Amino acid sequence: MTSTITLAPDASVLPISLADIEMAARAIEGAVIRTPCLRSQTLSDLTGADVWLKFENLQFTAAYKERGALNKLLSLTPEERARGVIAASAGNHAQGLAYGAKRLGIPATIVMPRFTPVVKVQQTESHGANVVMFGEKFEDAAGHAHELAAKRGFVFVHPFDDPLVMAGQGTVGLEMLDAVPDLDTLVVPIGGGGLISGIATVAKARNPKIDVIGVQAELYPSMYAFLKGETSVCDGDTLAEGIAVKTPGKLTSQVVRALVDDIVLVGERDLETAVAMLLNIEKTVVEGAGAAGLAALLAHPRRFRGTKVGLVLCGGNIDTRLLANVLLRELARSGRLARLRIRLKDRPGQLFEVARIFDQQQVNILEVYHQRVFTNLPAKGLITDIECETRDRDHLNRLVEALRAASYEVRMVELD
Template sequence: MTADVLSLEKIEEAKRQLAGVATLTPLDHSVTFSALTGNTVFLKLENMQKTGSFKIRGAYNKIMSLSEEERTRGVIAASAGNHAQGVAYAAGRAGLRCTVIMPEGAPISKVMATRGYGAEVILAGGGYDEAFQYAVELQAKSGAVLVHSFNDPEVIAGQGTIALELLEQLPEIEAILAPVGGGGLIAGIAFVIKKIKPSVRIIGVQALGAPSMFLSFKEGKLTGCRHTCTFADGIAVRQPGDLAFSIIKKHVDEMFTVDDEEIASSVLMLLERSKIMVEGAGAVGLAALIHKKTGLKSAKTVVLLSGGNIDVNILSIIIERGLIKTGRYARLRVMVTDQPGNLRRLLGAVAEARANVISVSHDRIKPGIPLKQAEVILALETRNRDHLEQIITSLAGIGYAAEIIS
């Protein structure tokens, strides 16, 4: 497929089709991230979209375009989670039979949400690409219509409606940062923007652990990657779409990658500073801006937060690791003489240093601990890394050598 299957008329029609279904999501001016990056930053909150991500736009537009004969066959899709929910919701609304293939490791929350919308969910494969291959095999047997998550003109047209909204919400827009997996989202946005306001800089961002479209963009030809390794499961795609790529190479200005640490820090900053919850895939654009990948300066910049369906287990790990990294949570190992009163003396010193004790482990029988000694593990809540260093120095001053173990 080539880019000529897409048109502004098709995307305008998609917008009409989605009226009353997709939410007009807010465009939020962020003072925090503007000051941090030196740009005027606006957050397009697609994490607040129905089903928790932008995917409802493309999925619904595709399903509504099916003929009566196609509808009788039902639909099938493969997805790590967000497209799954979009397809399931759209199919349920249209009264169609729906089967969704999801990777075996898909977040339980996304699996349950997809089933909650009425779809039959089958878990297969270790990632999106394996799930997609299984969906293709099932589709050949069942005759159901395959609703591709990114390489379909109707799906791309649906995603392109975001750009129409942005031009209405911020006519003076100068740059857009969008997440990239298979490429359907940025393809739709870039197509619209470059037709209507070509001066706007379109920047794609991929996870470093799943860089297939980034590599394709840099090499000028469709290029896959052998495996993916990122917690941003929504954009963990090994083989990007040929239709999406044909649009991207013509209309996207630049593409960058960010690693999982940069993504995780952006997820945490959004949660703590802006009270906005996004998944890993939704935070890559902001990660690129915060970590100075783009070179943008003093630009009216829209960062697309594409989804908010983060697994709570992943979120808890991100929060804990973020607290450790900034010195706000620490576990200290301290050896004390095994005598009455020594533990109380240690804890008194910690309290005097204004640290909050979360837990205490006292062990004098573990192998390797010298006789007449005890190992104390303290989990502490601290203000920052400077405060943590002050606590360690304070303990050293009264004879306790504290070692940070996490």
């Protein structure tokens, strides 16, 4: 189920301005990649919108986070640099801060929850950071990071609720509107709100009529619920872990309330489909949070149809095993991969006859599972599961019809 909330404008004084973001752009110029913003012909045809993609997954750390981290680091005094910096993060902020700190010769400590995937720990350590594993949840790691900052004098760098970090992230919006000034709509993932705060500040200063739309995962609707005055339940395993934030920032909430026009929620299936589409169509790898903008177009097609829309592919740090799982699940949903459960009689030649039908229908058999014991069928009953590869859903349906025409009892083992 998907939802939207329309937000009212607010004329209050905000923590960042266009001038702050332009200053950040000058500060980090040449130190981060000015990533391309390109039109997707195929996604435009599929969604009915004029779709432009900002490839922030092409940054050195594969995410936009190094923009805000670097802008913050460049603001530190010599004395603060000598003391070093600390952050709590299980993902892209950790790598962005560690990478920027290494380039500037600033000691960096990153506190990560114990559940953090080994690959992310290794990537953060590869940038020279001292990684401290603490706690089962992000909140535990964040609390420990604040304790270490107070005890050892480190400068704490917040992942989103800091004006300098927000301004650095806003440079994404500057580049998008420099490349495509006539965008009607910007669709931006929301976790803590740093990225959308910066982008909305740029967008509304340049064109007050532009729509700025935030996207959150249904399992973590923290900003959505905050702005509706509701209590949100944020829990569960979401593909978009990069925006799985339980408590939005205080500063970012002010900007979102004032400048963001709408927030939409997207489900896990749309996130999975978006990740697969971006790889198959654009040949680009994105994480779940990076695909959230496209997921919004898939979940709310009428909302965006006919508009010139910019999507931020905010990160590409996805575990390869998880990516493989997402791609295989999408193949199954489209009918190109299937598992058929077929009831056979316990007599010679039955499996051969089934295989012959697969051959006649030109369907490739990948795996065969023969089950005689763990079944509630009679002792002479037999179930065979066959995993197969077809061209599309129609091809799969023709195979099932052919099996049933040969008097076999068959059903598809479906994904949820």
